Amino acid sequence: MDNLFLRKVERQVRLPEAARAALGDLARQQIRHVAARQDLVGHDTGPHHAHLILDGWACRYRQFPDGRRAIVALLLPGDLCDPYRVHRIRADHAVGALTALTVARLAPEALDEAARAHPAIEACFRREMLAALALQREWTAGVGRRSAIERLAHLFCELHLRLAAVGLVADATFPMPVTQPDLADALGQTSVHINRTLRELRAAGLIELRGRRLTIRDLPGLKALALFDPAYLYWA
Amino acid sequence: MDNLFLRKVERQVRLPEAARAALGDLARQQIRHVAARQDLVGHDTGPHHAHLILDGWACRYRQFPDGRRAIVALLLPGDLCDPYRVHRIRADHAVGALTALTVARLAPEALDEAARAHPAIEACFRREMLAALALQREWTAGVGRRSAIERLAHLFCELHLRLAAVGLVADATFPMPVTQPDLADALGQTSVHINRTLRELRAAGLIELRGRRLTIRDLPGLKALALFDPAYLYWA
DNA sequence: CGAATGGTTGATGGAACTCAACATCGGTGG
DNA sequence: CCACCGATGTTGAGTTCCATCAACCATTCG
The missing domain is CATH 1.10.10.10 (Winged helix-like DNA-binding domain superfamily/Winged helix DNA-binding domain)
Incomplete structure (x- = not known):
């Protein structure tokens, strides 16, 4: 089965064969399984890998010192998590598995490489970012009003x-x-x-x-x- | 006076002379003044220009059909608004001036060009996106919890x-x-x-x-x- | 100078929280 | 396979924070 990120992308844009193959290859490296309630990325993790959600649900969340927790995003199968390298010393939030999870861990270097080699992939990553941003705005508006x-x-x-x-x-x-x-x-x-x-x-x-x-x-x-x-x- | 975006950027990374000049030039084209309470970008605007806030405060907001309004972000002097081309038919939100505003309107083509010519500028744009995302997450967490x-x-x-x-x-x-x-x-x-x-x-x-x-x-x-x-x- | 917008304060109401108890589900080990 | 246990779901009673409604100033701007 092809990965769901590809399926999602190709509903909207047709990828060149080479780009599709490169994206497919990326997703086949370093498959990892994570148990429900485990963190993929902790609050105190430094710069980290990107992840492609293959199966299961995850969330981005922020844990406050007094125990309160805010889930700020849901990550579903086919979602690409942090395609662009994050250069922060300390993450501002964590990513946790809500269910048992299968993800592809993606090395930042491999993503950079793929984006440089295939403009269509770069465009996908950018679109994923813009989509995440728009989604985040809608969530903000929602809890607010x-x-x-x-x-x-x-x-x-x-x-x-x-x-x-x-x-x-x-x-x-x-x-x-x-x-x-x-x-x-x-x-x-x-x-x-x-x-x-x-x-x-x-x-x-x-x-x-x-x-x-x-x-x-x-x-x-x-x-x-x-x-x-x-x-x-x-x-x- | 140099523009504030440059000032903000150069507190963190040193830009090559050519990149700094290119960014400076960008900000000097198409200066526009907007009165308080006017929209820079409407809810129903299609793909639009990017904006660099030179002076005054603006906000991204979402207007609901029944009149409720949610302000989902504040844009301050030095903020770069939508460096990456948005390909949506219809915007999901509007950008409005909270005070009298001076902005530089930036043509998407000019931004693409500058990003292609100067990797440092591309890095700046990306960082601005990541910053906007992190900020948006924090706002979501805040109104939620x-x-x-x-x-x-x-x-x-x-x-x-x-x-x-x-x-x-x-x-x-x-x-x-x-x-x-x-x-x-x-x-x-x-x-x-x-x-x-x-x-x-x-x-x-x-x-x-x-x-x-x-x-x-x-x-x-x-x-x-x-x-x-x-x-x-x-x-x- | 008057009208509109923004700021301030009081009284009242309601949507959502807290606390508490119990039911149900799902998984694990005896 | 069933008994147990923790996590999740459900319901009730009482409370709180914030919204609503309604005045009335203060400021700004045409």
Whole structure:
């Protein structure tokens, strides 16, 4: 199977054969498995490798000294994590596995090399960065100005499109392995309130969530509730 | 006067003479003045120019259909706005002037050209992107997990460092031209509550705010309250 | 100089948090 | 295979932080 990053990319741009091959090769080096709840990159890690998520879900998060935790991004299969070298002494956040994870570790030198050799790859990396930035802005806007139920609805709309872009949605159903405590940290709430809000969404007939799988029962309704505008999703 | 972007950059890396000259030239083309409350880039603008903020403050914001507004980033003098070409049909957010503004409009072609000719400039652009991303993550974490007073304190710590990096801080005092309604949209609160929180910060002897100028009276105290960790600020 | 915008303060309400208890699930080892 | 245990999910009661509503100043700007 080709990797999902390629699949996502090629929905939008046609890559030259050589570039596709180079990207494919990159993803086949240094496959690593990480257990759920383990960190790929710690808060105190210095400059580190890039990662391509092959399977499973991860998150970027920030741990505060008093124990509070904020999940600032979800990383899904096909996502490319930190394509550009980060020159900081100390990372400003960590990357952790939410589920069991399969990733390709990518050496910064190999990425630089590939980007230099293939302009199309450089363009992909740049697009991934711009996509991450736009996504991050939307998350900021969401926690700032959306209500609890809107935030949850919005996240589900976003996941629906992002997962569809890598072919992981069938019949408006997709994997949703994020626990309620994790959802809470991602949406800036408490797990108790997440639970009540989920109940509301179910009661409204908008979603169904069982056994780590989510089915969207009423997509238009969910989008309307979430004030969802897909303009910020580059790859979807 | 050299532009502030250059000043900020050269605090960290020494640029080759040719690169510095090229960056300087870029910033001297197409100077534009924008009145406060005007948009530089609208929500429905397609691919657009990049901008270098020469003087005044701007913000990225997202306007929701029902009137709510979220300010997702503050753009200060010396900030480079969208160095990389954005290929979206429709922007996912707008850029507006918070004060009267002087900017250099930069043609995407000229930027591409400069980046290709000078690796040091390419590195600068990349760094600016990474800095914007890290900043955006910190804002997401903040609105998600910091209390009202912590958020305000954190913003002031951030502005202190960012403005210091371009030489706009003297005696722990710097310009703070953002109105309380704007602060509210940036921190995900209401202007009424911003007002009360400011009062608290003043009462605690941490800051002084008069006539659009902010003085930090107790920086360690403010940092402690904000759980401030500067790791995310690339240029400061 | 008057109108609009921004700032300040009080009273009241509500969305989301906290605390607490219990149910359920999933994995692990006896 | 089942018993156990920790992690996750669920629900209720009480509380808190921040929003809302509503005035009223202060400032700025046309």
